[in-house]
């Protein structure tokens with residue numbers, strides 16, 4: 001469709017600057033940091049090299065685009081012969097099925113997962129895509145395919161990142177015919193691996209229980225991870241990593257990918273009839289149907305893929321650095337910088353006051369927060385409309401006069417006087433039936449006329465696909481941010497879709513809602529940021545229900561879970577970091593026990609602080625009730641965190657000991673090679689049967705350099721050196737077996753290069 005919102009593409013110059021930062025974080029030798037994309041016209045082979053990986057595909061003798069290679073970087077002089085289709089297997093699996101197609105049309109008897117399936121106006125549903133032409137782009141190629149008879153064109157976009165070797169792939173599907181075509185299934189890309197034994201890693205969860213890492217053998221048939229919910233979902237996340245052989249954190253080949261889409265999505269991992277593996281991902285085909293009228297185009301989301309030979313740890317380090325350099329948005333202050341700035345340490349009112357916010361109470365909390373060294377004060381739900389609980393008010397984005405008789409200004413001024421900036425909670429896409437907005441516009445919600453409208457948390461979903469709704473949302477947000485000095489919005493989204501009707505459109509076109517809703521969400525975020533270049537935004541969806549590389553282009557951070565229990569968070573954060581950088585991983589210290597969000601156990605302030613300090617730190621406790629000792633401990637640790645935060649959130653992450661599978665212990669380490677700094681966190685669940693904490697062997701240090709050890713929390717066992725070489729810390733390691741014991745214990749230290 002013409003004029004559809006396009007993903008912003010960074011300027012080549014900026015790419016260079018970001019790439020340099022990546023080199024510092026991930027790739028030790030700048031020699032590798034060269035992007036090369038070449039087309040061998042004789043063999044008809046396209047090759048893309050970046051970081052430590054290479055990707056190649058070619059035009060085979062039938063004219064199909066066939067994958068040739070994805071893996072470790074090849075020599076520049078290595079040459080691929082022309083692609084040869086795989087033979088058929090008896091009369092049941094044709095060569096078309098067995099050949100790894102770059103982007104297979106459903107036609108010619110295709111039984112494996114198609115990338116594209118369409119129905120033409122005359123009922124024909126056969127689509128066979130052949131190479132037509134290509135152009136070279138700054139970082140790769142645009143390769144045009146066309147159906148063998150009909151004017152359906154598909155342009156495959158390939159962009160290789162020089163430093164990380166991450167390849168961004170997407171497709172533009174264009175109807176150049178005179179009649180409409182319905183797209184019933186459209187992938188962003190299909191990735192192929194040769195026949196072999198592999199382990200699939202993927203993330204699943206539920207509300208307050210997100211980020212469970214699943215590891216299982218890739219078996220015959222298909223493993224589908226997906227969301228049919230209209231948004232990304234807590235239940236599955238659009239990320240995968242496939243390891244050759246069993247999973248290993250530090251060693252071995254891993255191919256990984258992440259889909260940049262916040263609407264319904266699907267990734268299918270398929271082991272086919274000849275043991276080869278294909279990963280196809282894009283729009284979820286369930287209930288999908290996008291009508292392309294004559295001349296219209298559909299541009300799919302981007303599916304990013306990468307390769308590491310350093311196990312799952314290597315894979316996530318590459319992805320984190322890429323996210324920091326190329327995905328996360330920049331504000332006015334960081335527009336030309338290689339990385340976004342580390343997140344301010346926030347205070348959030350939700351667990352302290354829930355909906356009972358008012359001027360005096362928030363001012364009192366703000367004073368307490370400032371005394372701890374907090375950078376940003378965020379007022380959560382409850383400040384607007386007739387919002388006393390979750391039954392009313394969503395949609396009415398005016399300040400509640402009973403709670404804030406003079407508007408938000410006195411509170412915001414107070415927060416500024418205390419040396420913090422101000423953030424506010426909003427849930428723009430939702431409406432309570434008990435609201436002025438719904439009474440005025442009952443037709444603005446997703447619904448099927450004459451059918452019940454299913455409420456969840458007493459709310460309905462506004463149909464952002466409608467331009468009037470889209471403009472209303474941008475309008476009120478723009479007004480709110482223009483009239484108040486707001487540095488940050490916590491953008492929430494507290495339910496999934498039901499009855500996804502869009503009755504403004506003819507029946508055949510209504511399923512476009514799956515694409516247009518999310519496109520308009522991105523458009524609103526993008527326009528709002530353009531109008532307010534200093535504004536920062538968090539993506540929250542009842543915790544981690546909308547975390548993906550699509551929303552992360554427009555949001556500076558995410559709320560990983562409503563579960564703020566510090567022990568549960570260790571496992572959640574471990575899972576989260578397989579796909580997403582600690583830079584975006586907000587983590588609050590809350591009260592324990594606390595009856596709101598599953599905070600059932602009692603843990604110390606240092607334990608809670610250190611659990612949260614592994615990501616972007618916040619405090620969400622009722623700090624008015626803290627003892628002076630609690631406040632002093634938190635203040636000391638916030639100050640210590642501020643000193644090392646860039647290393648923690650933007651360094652290379654090593655998951656030294658995983659808390660998964662009931663482990664008694666866990667530990668993480670981050671390294672900023674360019675700053676010569678490393679930070680280590682270690683946790684004990686419960687020491688059992690006298691077992692001491694395992695010797696910690698660090699990673700990623702310069703073996704020849706000297707590092708001094710200093711404590712953030714905890715103490716050394718007698719005999720531990722305060723200065724030693726990187727080789728010592730990595731090979732000999734650090735023994736804590738006698739000094740670090742007990743239940744729910746935590747310690748943290750830093751190493752600084754001398």
Ligand code: GLA
Nearest residue numbers: 350380381540541542543562
């Ligand atoms: C969601 C969020 C919470 C809080 C509440 C407010 O559950 O995840 O952090 O903002 O909404 O209603």
